[in-house]
Structures are given as C-alpha cells and as structure tokens.
Amino acid sequence: GDSVTQMEGPVTLSEEAFLTINCTYTATGYPSLFWYVQYPGEGLQLLLKATKADDKGSNKGFEATYRKETTSFHLEKGSVQVSDSAVYFCALRFYGNNRLAFGKGNQVVVIP
Amino acid sequence: NAGVTQTPKFQVLKTGQSMTLQCAQDMNHEYMSWYRQDPGMGLRLIHYSVGAGITDQGEVPNGYNVSRSTTEDFPLRLLSAAPSQTSVYFCASRSGGQGGSDTQYFGPGTRLTVL
Numbered sequence: 077g078d079s080v081t082q083m084e085g086p087v088t089l090s091e092e093a094f095l096t097i098n099c100t101y102t103a104t105g106y107p108s109l110f111w112y113v114q115y116p117g118e119g120l121q122l123l124l125k126a127t128k129a130d131d132k133g134s135n136k137g138f139e140a141t142y143r144k145e146t147t148s149f150h151l152e153k154g155s156v157q158v159s160d161s162a163v164y165f166c167a168l169r170f171y172g173n174n175r176l177a178f179g180k181g182n183q184v185v186v187i188p
Numbered sequence: 189n190a191g192v193t194q195t196p197k198f199q200v201l202k203t204g205q206s207m208t209l210q211c212a213q214d215m216n217h218e219y220m221s222w223y224r225q226d227p228g229m230g231l232r233l234i235h236y237s238v239g240a241g242i243t244d245q246g247e248v249p250n251g252y253n254v255s256r257s258t259t260e261d262f263p264l265r266l267l268s269a270a271p272s273q274t275s276v277y278f279c280a281s282r283s284g285g286q287g288g289s290d291t292q293y294f295g296p297g298t299r300l301t302v303l
Contacts (some may be wrong), residue, residue: 080230119192119278119294120231129216174245176221178230187291 082179099166192295211279
C-alpha cells in the first residue's frame, strides 16, 4: 500500500546550520505530498505542500521539491533557528482518498 | 475562529473504563478525522467522517466508536479502555469532503493514559 519513509533518528544541529530531512514514498500513482510540523505540546500544522511532479513547496524558509523520478520530497532549510526545533512529518494523500499517510516523523533539535 | 478544539487535554483511565474524547470545529468543514500518535509510529488514522451522518473506519479502528450528528462535532468513544490505547489523540478537519482541500487543521491533542 501507499507509504511514507523518513530517515531514522533525531536530528541535532547548531543554529544557522543547513537542515535536510529525507522523505521517500511508495505509491501507485501521483499523490499530493506534504510536510507537517509539530511544535512541543501542540498539534500538527501544515508547513508546505506540492501537488504534482517538479512542484516546489515553500514556507518560513523551508523548501521541498516533488521528485517523481526518485519518489522523494526532501525538506531543506538553509539556516535553522532555535525556534525551528520541532517534530517534522512527511505525508501523502491521493485526491479523492480520505487517508493522509504519515511518516514516523523526525525530531529536530537546534542548539544555540 | 477557535479552529479545532479538543477536550480534555489530559486523561487517565483504568482498564475497562469508558470515556468520550470531544472534538469540535467552527470552520464548517465537511471532513473530520481522528488520529493516534505513538512513539516511532507517526500518526495513524482511527476513524473519519465526510459529513454529518457519515463515518468510516481508518487504519486502526478497533476499540473505538464515532458518530457525527452535526457538522461541528466528532466525538471519539472508548467503550472499554485498554493499556494499548495509551496514546496522544488528535482530531483534524478539512473542507471539501471526499475530494476537497488538502490542508488539514489539527487540534491540540488529548494525552490519554490507561492503567
């Protein structure tokens, strides 16, 4: 079935460092792809999305490009801040399908 | 606009007890859903509804019941709580029903512990 795989383990980095979180998916068609962010003690918020191949989603300095050839949607930010410390989830959904399939999430800790 | 609200924020139950987790949204969204979040598992869909009077099962529906009598409310019922239901529960909503908006709005969550 459709699934999302995120890189294992938490990510710890220093302020102003470059952040990459890998996300790959398995699907029989062309789903919409999302990154959600969960700040401590809160629910999930949509960070960015892309609905077709080669689309780039961007928000708050984060970017991700829908790569059909590698079935990937990696999240990047050029210079992280302490306030970016959160859990990041990659997800997919097909149009007309009610299920939003999530990856396991990655804890990001940014150290001053 | 309060968005998606959930009550209670925290709850401790004993095995076999029943309870209802409340969820309400004030955005007139057709689609509502319940997820549970467990360490290392991401979020898994429990039940969802595409409109008042219509509900369906997600990935992990066993042990949970739902109903949707109004557009605004989507309560989740645990009839006989088990320790395996210890988790954080999130309610979410979006507009457009079956094929509608991609943007889901999440509530702040309910942290449930079953002893």
